[in-house]
Structures are given as C-alpha cells and as structure tokens.
Amino acid sequence: xxxxxxxxxxxxxxxxxxxxxxxxxxxxxxxxxxxxxxxxxxxxxxxxxxxxxxxxxxxxxxxxxxxxxxxxxxxxxxxxxxxxxxxxxxxxxxxxxxxxxxxxxxxxxxxxxxxxxxxxxxxxxxxxxxxxxxxxxxxxxxxxxxxxxxxxxxxxxxxxxxxxxxxxxxxxxxxxxxxxxxxxxxxxxxxxxxxxxxxxxxxxxxxxxxxxxxxxxxxxxx
Numbered sequence: 001x002x003x004x005x006x007x008x009x010x011x012x013x014x015x016x017x018x019x020x021x022x023x024x025x026x027x028x029x030x031x032x033x034x035x036x037x038x039x040x041x042x043x044x045x046x047x048x049x050x051x052x053x054x055x056x057x058x059x060x061x062x063x064x065x066x067x068x069x070x071x072x073x074x075x076x077x078x079x080x081x082x083x084x085x086x087x088x089x090x091x092x093x094x095x096x097x098x099x100x101x102x103x104x105x106x107x108x109x110x111x112x113x114x115x116x117x118x119x120x121x122x123x124x125x126x127x128x129x130x131x132x133x134x135x136x137x138x139x140x141x142x143x144x145x146x147x148x149x150x151x152x153x154x155x156x157x158x159x160x161x162x163x164x165x166x167x168x169x170x171x172x173x174x175x176x177x178x179x180x181x182x183x184x185x186x187x188x189x190x191x192x193x194x195x196x197x198x199x200x201x202x203x204x205x206x207x208x209x210x211x212x213x214x215x216x217x218x219x220x221x222x
Contacts, residue, residue, distance in 0.1 A: 111179050203217060
C-alpha cells in the first residue's frame with residue numbers, strides 16, 4: 001500500500017493541527033484527576049489521523065483483463081444501471097453504470113478501457129449528495145471519453161458530492177491511455193458514472209460492491 005500524492009499536503013496539515021490539539025490535551029488533562037479525559041481525547045486524535053490517512057491509501061492490486069473488458073474505474077457500490085439519453089457528447093442512448101464512493105473507499109480513479117482520449121471537459125457546479133438524481137448533470141464534474149481501437153467509445157464522469165469538494169484528473173485530449181491506469185482522484189468520495197454502448201455485455205448488477213482496477217463491469221461488443 002502507498003499514499004496518493006494528493007494526500008501529502010492534507011496529511012501534513014492534519015498532523016500539525018492534530019499534534020497541536022494533542023499537546024493542549026496533554027497540558028490540560030494529563031493528570032490523575034482527568035486522566036480518563038486525556039486518554040479519551042488522545043484516542044479521538046489518533047482515530048481522526050488514521051481516517052485522514054486511509055482516505056488517501058492506494059492498495060497494491062493484481063488485475064487481469066482482456067482487450068475488450070471494461071475495467072471498473074472506482075471502488076464503491078453499483079447504485080444505478082439504466083438506459084439513459086446522453087446529451088453532452090453522444091446525443092444518443094447509452095447504458096449508465098453509477099458507482100457510489102463512500103468516504104471509506106479508495107478514491108483513485110482508473111481508465112475503464114485502453115485507447116485514445118477523444119474528449120475532456122470540466123464542469124463547475126453544485127454539490128448535491130452523490131445519489132441525487134440531478135447530481136450527474138448539476139454537480140461539479142468532469143466528462144472524459146475514450147475511443148477503443150475497435151472504434152467503440154466509453155464515456156466516464158467523476159462527480160463531486162456533498163463531501164467531495166475537489167476533483168482531480170490527469171488526462172488530456174488525444175492522449176493514449178491503458179485500461180486500469182490511474183486517470184484521476186476524487187477527494188473524500190463521491191460518484192463515478194460510466195456510459196457504455198447499448199450492446200455491451202454487463203458483468204455487474206445493482207448492489208454489487210466493486211473494486212477499481214479489479215472488477216470487470218462488462219465487455220465491449222464489436
């Protein structure tokens with residue numbers, strides 16, 4: 001396991017703040033009369049620091065996929081599988097798979113397929129809760145489209161939620177990418193939508209818990 005680079009500064013600042021709190025805790029309560037309070041607050045400081053660090057953990061994972069496999073781009077739970085009208089890029093019907101990322105999930109995001117990035121756009125917006133029906137269109141988000149060498153295109157979105165207030169993405173238009181390589185990060189969880197061709201053979205269902213880079217969402221049909 002390693003710590004993601006997006007977490008370095010936040011972890012450092014958190015360590016300084018929590019360290020100052022712990023010093024004050026020691027000076028005020030580290031005595032026989034209030035030892036129970038000192039221990040309680042010390043445990044609270046420790047738990048808070050562990051939670052902040054785990055937000056930015058990147059576990060080591062082994063993944064195997066075939067050329068036409070669609071790799072899960074995020075850890076979380078499948079909350080939506082439905083046919084939708086996609087009006088930003090395709091202007092036609094697609095199968096949407098939505099993955100809800102809780103604050104306890106790994107927050108790195110991965111390319112679902114190999115190919116060439118055809119479209120990248122950042123949209124400022126609201127911070128509705130991630131499961132809100134309008135979060136896909138009204139929240140802060142990025143939209144990315146990758147074209148597979150077969151000619152099939154897959155669109156995926158990072159969507160901010162009520163807690164997640166910063167979306168990071170590292171790809172640009174015309175860049176060649178490989179499936180399961182990291183393309184971005186959402187701080188403190190949220191949601192990722194993947195929009196697939198209608199003839200895609202799906203491998204997941206609503207309620208499934210999925211892992212980025214490991215779970216196969218489906219298979220492209222050519």
